[in-house]
Amino acid sequence: MDVLIQGCENLDMVLHYGAMFRECIRHQIVAKYVLESEHVKKFFDYIQLANFDIAADAAATFKELLTRHKSTVADFLTNNEEWFFADYNSNLLKSVNYVIRRQAIKLLGDILLDRSNSAVMTKYVSSMDYLMILMNLLIESSKSIQIEAFHVFKLFVANQNKPAEIVNILVTNRSKLLRLLADLRPDKEDERFEADKSQVLREISSLEPLVLA
Template sequence: MSFLGFRPKPADYVKSLSTALHLIAANKDAKAVEKGVKDSAKAINSLKILLYGDAENEPSKDALPQIVNEIITTDTLTLMMTYLESLEFEARKNCTTVFNALVHREPTNELVIRHILEHPEIIRVMLVDFQKSKIALSLGSMFRECIRSQALAKLAIEMPEFSYLFRYVELENFELASDAFTSFKDILTRHKQMVSEYLQTHYNSFFDNYAALLSSANYATRRQSVKLLSDLLFDRPNYFTMMRYIGDTANLRRIMTLLRDPSKAIQFEAFHVFKVFVMNPEKPEQIVEVLRKNKEKLIPFLTEFQNDRTEDKQFIEEKGLLLEEIKKL
């Protein structure tokens, strides 16, 4: 990392990276772009070595504050996000590693988080460009590191582009869809009070989109979505959202459909949501009416429902309570 006795300062590598990324951005000619790509790779690798070390170098204890200061001064994070796709595979991996370290490592991470809050385009690019398979997994990793911060999670979930995640979880590429769902679940379950407020404020738009996931033709999407729905409704801070959800007959019919899904795993997850509709002591009349109309079908259906779960005492008890409640209607 030195040349003829001269050892660049950590900030110098950030400046080199910024200069190289600007070369790519300018896109004047193929040679200039190629130089930008190569120089970016060298600079980002040097930053990674400073932060993590390698076979020949120990991590630099003093590098982080200098790197963060220069990163913020030059707004290099925005450049990294914007031109990540132009970099070669190894450089993209190193960008992800360096970015995550900057967002995570104390005591300077608060400065980086504040910088991202002031430059929301960094998060927006992650949400918009996840559809690009070349960089999707890198963006997913960086996004999840960002939303460990409640402030950045709130920024992300309130962006219009957050709704793109509903599409990404149904991508044909299973690896990318799974990664997107990991991000989707993470942002909805990590900061419970913040999410509770979000769900109450954005109830209609969120659950309109969510309904499509529950009826998806994709098995993995349906299974993950009904399980996540159960987790969300049973989170104590989401009580008011749960009561609103289980008061809607369209939601009840949707869950009853999932009870008959070809997958026993999906049936079982749907059961845990269905029981809340039935056992609610303050069921709205319209919910009672739907259950009453389906009473003659529900009783024999539930009587035979997953009777092979002989070891699951809680399930057997809950199913018995549901049957008793439905018979009373």
């Protein structure tokens, strides 16, 4: 695996190395080795490379690493939550590259909405800094990013134990959020999306400001 990860930087062979790498991490013990090694941090750099083939291949491998083996991923995120999400947010969600931002917010939603990661999700949606990032993604010009951002944003709103700072940010921005979300619709009719949106709108409308401890 050490050799394969280095091969992912080889412009002429990257697709072959990437395919072999993904075949290897189909085995849970191999995926665990990669996640627990320093190699996992390299993907943040690979995904941002200007070479499209390397970046796209790295993104595919990164997604496979973080979604295939549920229990292994949950353990990894629990033990590495602080640095992982700090790097994820700063390198991917805040990227100047539209494709990277779109892929990153979609993958984040897949990770946080997975039941295996419920403990990590609860901590994530208690962060004021993370909420601010999601609110910025909600006002993107791209509807695709807005829709994917909503699926993560709704977790902050649905949290029944919202910290006071989260509640107060939502209250302060209530009118803007209500207008924005009221106009947000996917291209195709989606009853589940509309139901979730209605619930989010009701929750935000009913919030009262809290005194910070």
